[in-house]
Structure formats: C-alpha cells, structure tokens
Amino acid sequence: MKCTVLKEKLVDAVNRVMKAISSKTTMPILTGVKITSGSDGITLTGSNSDISIKSFIPLEEDGNENATINTPGQIVLPSRLFSELVRKLPNDDVHIEVDSRLITKIISGATEFSLNGLDPEEYPNLPIINENDVFKIRKDLLKDLVRQTVYAVAVTETRPVLTGVKWIIQDSRLSCVATDSHRLAQRSVAIEDAEESGPHTLVIPGPSLNELSKILDDDDEQMVDIVMTNNQILFKSHNVQFYSRLLDGNYPDTSRLIPSDSKTTIDLGTKALYHAIERASLLAKEERNNVVKLRAEGNQVEISSQSLELGRVYETLVTEKFEGDPLRISFSAKFMMDALSKVDAQNVRIHFAGPMRPIIIRPIGDENILMLILPIRTF
Amino acid sequence: MKCTVLKEKLVDAVNRVMKAISSKTTMPILTGVKITSGSDGITLTGSNSDISIKSFIPLEEDGNENATINTPGQIVLPSRLFSELVRKLPNDDVHIEVDSRLITKIISGATEFSLNGLDPEEYPNLPIINENDVFKIRKDLLKDLVRQTVYAVAVTETRPVLTGVKWIIQDSRLSCVATDSHRLAQRSVAIEDAEESGPHTLVIPGPSLNELSKILDDDDEQMVDIVMTNNQILFKSHNVQFYSRLLDGNYPDTSRLIPSDSKTTIDLGTKALYHAIERASLLAKEERNNVVKLRAEGNQVEISSQSLELGRVYETLVTEKFEGDPLRISFSAKFMMDALSKVDAQNVRIHFAGPMRPIIIRPIGDENILMLILPIRTF
Structure with missing residues (x-):
C-alpha cells in the first residue's frame, strides 16, 4: 500500500x-x-x-x-x-x-x-447487511430523536433489553421509546422513502446511539439512510457508515405505564421550572436521594427541598394554567431536569394522576413527545 | 448582618x-x-x-x-x-x-x-502583616515570572524547600529560581518602589504561586504590591489580597549547577523544536522514561525516539547556527517541552557542555531567562 x-x-x-x-x-x-x-x-x-x-x-x-x-x-x-x-x-x-x-x-x-x-x-469482517428494509430520515431529526429518548435507558444490566431504545417502524412513522422503569421518554416522527416488508421492531443499545450522535456532522439537512436487519442496524450518512448490533429480548409494553387520566394539570415555562429545580437540587443532592417537593394550588407552584445539615430552599412559580386538585408530590430532581433539558418548546404541560402515580411531561405544541417520571413517596 | x-x-x-x-x-x-x-x-x-x-x-x-x-x-x-x-x-x-x-x-x-x-x-484570624518591606511589580510581568519558573519546582517532598521558588530581592532586582534537581528555571526582572531593609531571600511554595496566577485578572498593566515578612508574603492587587506562607530551610546554591563552558552551541526555532520533540515523544512516552535523542552535526539536528513495540520516528531540523563539536545526547521529552513552552522568543540558543553535563536553554534576545535540564545516559 x-x-x-x-x-x-x-x-x-x-x-x-x-x-x-x-x-x-x-x-x-x-x-x-x-x-x-x-x-x-x-x-x-x-x-x-x-x-x-x-x-x-x-x-x-x-x-x-x-x-x-x-x-x-x-x-x-x-x-x-x-x-x-x-x-x-x-x-x-x-x-x-x-x-x-x-x-x-x-x-x-x-x-x-x-x-x-x-x-x-x-481484522474481522464487518457484518454483511442486506439492504431490503431501508428508510431515510433528516440528520437533525435523527439527532433530536436520539437526544430526546436515549437519556432514559437503563444503565444497569439487570434487564439488558432496557439498556436500549426501542424503535418501531410502521406506516411511514418511526416511534422511539426508552425506559429504565423509573422514567420513560418517547417520541415519534414521520420517515421518508420507507421500503418496508411489514412493521419492524428493534432495540438499539443506548451507548450505540450516543456514539452515532457524536459522529454525525452538523450538515443537518442531509438525509441519513437507515438499513435494518435482524441483528444489525446500519446508518449511512455522507462518507460515513455506522453499524450497531441490536439487543435481543422482549421489550416490555410501555403503553400501560402511561396514565390516561389526570387529576391536576399545570403549564409552566420550561426554563423557569428547570432552573427552580436545579436550585432546589443544590440542597437535595446533599441528601442521599436528590428529591425535591412540588406543591401546587391556585396558580402558585412551590418548589422546595431541604438538607438537615445545610438548610432549605423555596421558590414560587406562577403557572399560566392550573386545572384540577391542589397537589403535593415529590420526585427526583435529576430525572425532572433530564426530561426538561430535552424540551425545545418554551412551555411544558405536566399531568399528575395522583401523588403516587406517574407524572407526564409534554412540550406544549408537540404532541409527538411524551416524558414520564415516577414520583417518590415523602409526604 | x-x-x-x-x-x-x-x-x-x-x-x-x-x-x-x-x-x-x-x-x-x-x-x-x-x-x-x-x-x-x-x-x-x-x-x-x-x-x-x-x-x-x-x-x-x-x-x-x-x-x-x-x-x-x-x-x-x-x-x-x-x-x-x-x-x-x-x-x-x-x-x-x-x-x-x-x-x-x-x-x-x-x-x-x-x-x-x-x-x-x-474563623481563624489572617496573619498580621507589617508593611515594612514592600515592592511593586507589573501584573503581567509577575504572571510571566511565575509561569517561567514554577514549572521546575519539585513535586515530591523529599527536600521540601525545593517545592518552592526562591526569590531574591536585591538592588531593585527580583531574581527567581526553581529546581527539582533534574532541571532548573531562573529569571530576573527589575522591580519598582522597593523599600528594602537590605537584601531579602524567601522561598514561596510552588502551589501558592500557581493559585496566585489564577486569581490575578487580566488587567495586565496594573501594579501588584508585594509585602514580605519572615514567614508570610502578601500580594495586593485591585480589591484582592493573597497571603502565602513561606517555606523554611536552606535553599541550595544553584549557581554551581550551571556550566560556564560550552562544547556545542546550536540555535533553533522554538516552535519547530518543540513540535519535533512532541512528535518524538509520542513513541518515547510509550516506553518507561519518555527519552528522546538529539544528534547534531554540521547544520543538521536530528530528533528521534523509538519504542520496541510500536516503531521509530526521525525528524531533521536545520539549525541557523552551529558551533563546536558534533553531539549525541538524550534527554526527557517532557522536561524539554516544559522549558520550550515557557519561551516567548522565536528562537532559542542551546548550550551543551558534554553528553552527561547540563543542557542550557536561553531565549535569544533575553539574557534574564535561563533554563537547564540534565541529560539522560542512553548512548
């Protein structure tokens, strides 16, 4: 050579x-x-x-x-x-x-x-990929999809299939969902030029998707070709090919986790809520579990936390919309901040189905994104 | 409050x-x-x-x-x-x-x-500083002084006094020297408004000087007031006071380490030499001691290193000035790079007094800076 x-x-x-x-x-x-x-x-x-x-x-x-x-x-x-x-x-x-x-x-x-x-x-040969099942997606959309779901995968190997993101390709839509059983993230998008032999379900390891995001350059309007097989997925972008193995095993049905009812609904500014929780977390993270409390009544939402050793913090946000019962609930500051940091919309709508039932966070203006976190019992 | x-x-x-x-x-x-x-x-x-x-x-x-x-x-x-x-x-x-x-x-x-x-x-009281012995120095000059000497202090505590930089204030000049006994750095500068009761010698801990550099802001033309006592030094800059304890013990006489003779003298571009050694170090650092070799003859200077496992690297530089005997010498890539990275001048003059005697590096155009590294026996 x-x-x-x-x-x-x-x-x-x-x-x-x-x-x-x-x-x-x-x-x-x-x-x-x-x-x-x-x-x-x-x-x-x-x-x-x-x-x-x-x-x-x-x-x-x-x-x-x-x-x-x-x-x-x-x-x-x-x-x-x-x-x-x-x-x-x-x-x-x-x-x-x-x-x-x-x-x-x-x-x-x-x-x-x-x-x-x-x-x-x-040097081992790379897998040979049969290009039967292919679809296209814009690069910036693919990056968003990854960013908005992969953070919720499990990091421990107790249930290996949960360390991946489930992708369902059906009827020219791609739906992605990830959960570590304490929280969940899902998003669906329209895809293009899909050549499918029926619906596909595959589970892509979370770390693979993180690496994929890093190597996709910033030429956001380009399309990425995605080729699926039984045990491999191949992403083809300009001069780059990215292969990942898929995870075996049955991914749980996550639709049952999402409450269909809501007892309290509040709208809040995404950034204001994020920063209030970040400040509360300064004290909460000194305790073992990093838990913050939320109380909502009327149009007032109070975020608070305390550390026996260090002190307390309170903050009051004014909600633009409050529906339903007054509420006291506690949750992981980290999980809520992880979810809110993935939201591009200015405001979020949060549905509470009760103090021990899942909390649903949705960006206002985008029905295709849903985030869920489980509360923690403290009251 | x-x-x-x-x-x-x-x-x-x-x-x-x-x-x-x-x-x-x-x-x-x-x-x-x-x-x-x-x-x-x-x-x-x-x-x-x-x-x-x-x-x-x-x-x-x-x-x-x-x-x-x-x-x-x-x-x-x-x-x-x-x-x-x-x-x-x-x-x-x-x-x-x-x-x-x-x-x-x-x-x-x-x-x-x-x-x-x-x-x-x-909360303990800060030391009370008697402002008898004071001098002033421009902030940017103080930062340069620190940067160009502190890197050579000892990091192990075998001889605690060597973990500091020795400052001598005499006849309106400040001379700084640091050595870990394998290399040495020294620089002297003129100082202003010195109110001295005779010459002062003090040894300032290296880590103190590093922290001092970090907190001095970029308003480089301002003067810093420096107050000396027997066991403390105080730096007063705009709205900031920085106190450091001094090190006890006798700092060795370093002047005897510096050879007065030179068998070979070469001039080289500072950056060209730095980068050649950096490349040679890529292989040298895989071995235990990170040693690179230098051969000089005529106007050719060859930098090389090798790793048994990985391979070799050679690079030839052309010197603008060569005086004296042909030369083969080995030294620590890290020590040479540390020294060269502190040089602002475009070219350096290097004096070799023999294959096992100290190497002296001086920026061309500034006689107040001297750096020394000991060679390593490999030939």
Whole structure:
C-alpha cells in the first residue's frame, strides 16, 4: 500500500472511527484502526463488539483532491498512537507506505514515522447487511430523536433489553421509546422513502446511539439512510457508515405505564421550572436521594427541598394554567431536569394522576413527545 | 448582618476565594467562606493552611453601585454550596440576611435559600502583616515570572524547600529560581518602589504561586504590591489580597549547577523544536522514561525516539547556527517541552557542555531567562 492524503481529511476520518475503538478488548487487533486504500479512495475502519464505523475519504470531493493512491492495499495501525500523530504532523500532506513486513512509513515534511503495523488479514469482517428494509430520515431529526429518548435507558444490566431504545417502524412513522422503569421518554416522527416488508421492531443499545450522535456532522439537512436487519442496524450518512448490533429480548409494553387520566394539570415555562429545580437540587443532592417537593394550588407552584445539615430552599412559580386538585408530590430532581433539558418548546404541560402515580411531561405544541417520571413517596 | 449585593460581583469574589478553600481540612470552619459586611463594602475570605485570599466588593466602583449594607456583620457559609447557588440565582440582586441563630437567608427574585451558617468567631484570624518591606511589580510581568519558573519546582517532598521558588530581592532586582534537581528555571526582572531593609531571600511554595496566577485578572498593566515578612508574603492587587506562607530551610546554591563552558552551541526555532520533540515523544512516552535523542552535526539536528513495540520516528531540523563539536545526547521529552513552552522568543540558543553535563536553554534576545535540564545516559 502506498498513498498520499490530506492531513485534515485523515484527522476527521480517524476522529470518527476512534469512537468505535476501545482500548479494552479481548481481540488485540481491534485496538487498531484499519486503513484501506482502494481505487476510489481511502477507508478507515474502527470496531468493537457493539459498533463499527467506516469513514471514507474519496479521491476527489467538490473539485478538490483529497488523496492519491499509488498502490492499493491495507494495514492496521495502533489507533491511539496513529490518531495522535496524524494530528501533530507538520505538513498538509501525509504520505503512507507499507512494506511487505507491515512496517508502515508515515512521512510529512521532515518527519518520518516508521510504525510496526498489524496484519489486516486478522481484522474481522464487518457484518454483511442486506439492504431490503431501508428508510431515510433528516440528520437533525435523527439527532433530536436520539437526544430526546436515549437519556432514559437503563444503565444497569439487570434487564439488558432496557439498556436500549426501542424503535418501531410502521406506516411511514418511526416511534422511539426508552425506559429504565423509573422514567420513560418517547417520541415519534414521520420517515421518508420507507421500503418496508411489514412493521419492524428493534432495540438499539443506548451507548450505540450516543456514539452515532457524536459522529454525525452538523450538515443537518442531509438525509441519513437507515438499513435494518435482524441483528444489525446500519446508518449511512455522507462518507460515513455506522453499524450497531441490536439487543435481543422482549421489550416490555410501555403503553400501560402511561396514565390516561389526570387529576391536576399545570403549564409552566420550561426554563423557569428547570432552573427552580436545579436550585432546589443544590440542597437535595446533599441528601442521599436528590428529591425535591412540588406543591401546587391556585396558580402558585412551590418548589422546595431541604438538607438537615445545610438548610432549605423555596421558590414560587406562577403557572399560566392550573386545572384540577391542589397537589403535593415529590420526585427526583435529576430525572425532572433530564426530561426538561430535552424540551425545545418554551412551555411544558405536566399531568399528575395522583401523588403516587406517574407524572407526564409534554412540550406544549408537540404532541409527538411524551416524558414520564415516577414520583417518590415523602409526604 | 443584612446587605444587598450585585450577583456578578459576588460570583467573581466567591470564585477567587474558592481557590484557597480545600474540602480536606482538619479545621471544618475552613471549608466555609467568610463574608464580612462593613461600612465600605463586603469582604469574602477563604483560607487553608498555606494560603488565604481576601476579595473585596466596594459599595461603589466607577460610579456604579455594587452593594448596600443595612447592618454590618459577618457569617461563614459552606463554600461549595454557596458558590454554586450564587451562580444559579435568578436575579441580578442578591439579598443576604443573618439572624441571631446564624440562619442565613439568601433571597433573589422568587428564590429563598435559608442556610445554616457557621460561627464567624471560630474563623481563624489572617496573619498580621507589617508593611515594612514592600515592592511593586507589573501584573503581567509577575504572571510571566511565575509561569517561567514554577514549572521546575519539585513535586515530591523529599527536600521540601525545593517545592518552592526562591526569590531574591536585591538592588531593585527580583531574581527567581526553581529546581527539582533534574532541571532548573531562573529569571530576573527589575522591580519598582522597593523599600528594602537590605537584601531579602524567601522561598514561596510552588502551589501558592500557581493559585496566585489564577486569581490575578487580566488587567495586565496594573501594579501588584508585594509585602514580605519572615514567614508570610502578601500580594495586593485591585480589591484582592493573597497571603502565602513561606517555606523554611536552606535553599541550595544553584549557581554551581550551571556550566560556564560550552562544547556545542546550536540555535533553533522554538516552535519547530518543540513540535519535533512532541512528535518524538509520542513513541518515547510509550516506553518507561519518555527519552528522546538529539544528534547534531554540521547544520543538521536530528530528533528521534523509538519504542520496541510500536516503531521509530526521525525528524531533521536545520539549525541557523552551529558551533563546536558534533553531539549525541538524550534527554526527557517532557522536561524539554516544559522549558520550550515557557519561551516567548522565536528562537532559542542551546548550550551543551558534554553528553552527561547540563543542557542550557536561553531565549535569544533575553539574557534574564535561563533554563537547564540534565541529560539522560542512553548512548
């Protein structure tokens, strides 16, 4: 293998695939980044047991030359070292040359690295994805979907399926739901160009979705192609392919968790409520459970918390709408702040079905988003 | 105590004094911040066994009102909580009121905190400083002095006096020197308005100087008043007082460490050399000792390093001046990078007195700065 490539393109590509590479792996070859130079460009690959990322540098792009291939070939290089050294090379051009003993020369300006490469034949093949079930979604919408659901997945492995987000693709809609059994987040959106062989249900690991969000660049209006199989999902964006394994197991039916009735409904400014809870949490988090109290009566909503050692805090918000019974309820400050921080709307409507029943938070103006948190008994 | 103060002024003052407050202390009262409201303004104090910081908020400044005092008094509040909550208060004004049981109300907008204060009578007095020996130095020069010397102090306590920087004030000059016995940094500057009772030598703990640098704001042309006593040093800048204890013990005579002869002298671009060593260090740091090699002959300087596992790196720099014998020498990449990163000049002159004798680095154009590192035997 012998090629020359623009440093900035190489830096971008390495940064992306590094997201899939873990230093803790049972397969040493997977600590490396695989570099393949072919007739149309250079592909970098990183992989762990859950996700794999391919980042492609085309020979030419928008009329600019990115790379020249002298001899096609492939090599695997230690990823952490390679990503650091590429960033620190002195010149705009990087020349890469691999000899028959896998010794890889990386030359830029007056700098010459000579690295011991790893055997690319040992690098596992990525899953072969059959592109039968495909749909498209705008990149910014995909990022929003992930952000507004993935925070609610379980982090403990007690029920592994709950560490993922359930996606249901049906009738040109994608519905996402996540729950750790103390809270829940769901959102649905319309999708485009869906080629479906009937409805699909799949559970994507939460950490995969977090990494996906990080590698999607800011070109928000672009479409992402999503390919589904039984055990893998593939996201294809501009020059990037992101593979994730899917989770096995039956995801619980979450619709039964959501109360259909409401005893008290209040409307509040999203930010005002968030900041009031954040301040109350300053004392609440010094106690073990980070619980804040909410009392609502008339158009007054009082947020409070206390710490035996440190003191108390009270804050009164004025609600723009109050319906139903006066209310006293307690909940996790963290869970409420997590939910509110995902809301883009100026105001939220909160439904309380009773002091020990789930609290439902909805952004006013978007019926496709629903967040739920369970209260905590303190009164 | 009862007063009202601008939130932004309070945030600034708390951030400053927090630098002196440690959560690990044998005196619980010192985990708190002391607030004193007097007739001319509000003073915040933070302290640990090494340093104390006072930050003063005058009632008025530049024609703007900062604070109103209703009742003078003092209180000590848990510092971490107080600094977080002040930042998160909703309004520009903060009202503070302390009752006879030390319960402290902090009110801003619709938020009301009620904190359990600590007894200010238990707060230790700051050292009383006799202002006999005083001099002035420009703030930006003081920051440069600290930056260019403190990095070379010892971090282990084998010889406690080496964890400080030695300051000698004599004949209207301040000379600073630091060494951990593997490297050394020194710089001298002219000082102003010195009222000295003879020459002074004092050793200031390195960590104190680092904290001092952090709390000095960017108003670089201001003068800092420096007051010396036998066991304390006091830095007085605009509305801030910074006290540090001094280190006991005899600081070694470092002048004997500096070779007066030179067998090889080379001039190099500061940044080019820094980056070449940084790249070589990528492989060197994978080995235990992070050692890079330098070979110089004619006008060529080769920087190299290798890791048995990963590979090698070579880089050739062209020197603008080469005098003396050809040279092969090895040294710590970290020590050389630490030194070069403190140089503002475009080029450095490096003197080598032999493969196992100290290396002297000087910025070209500033004779008042000298850096020394010991080589490491590898050839």
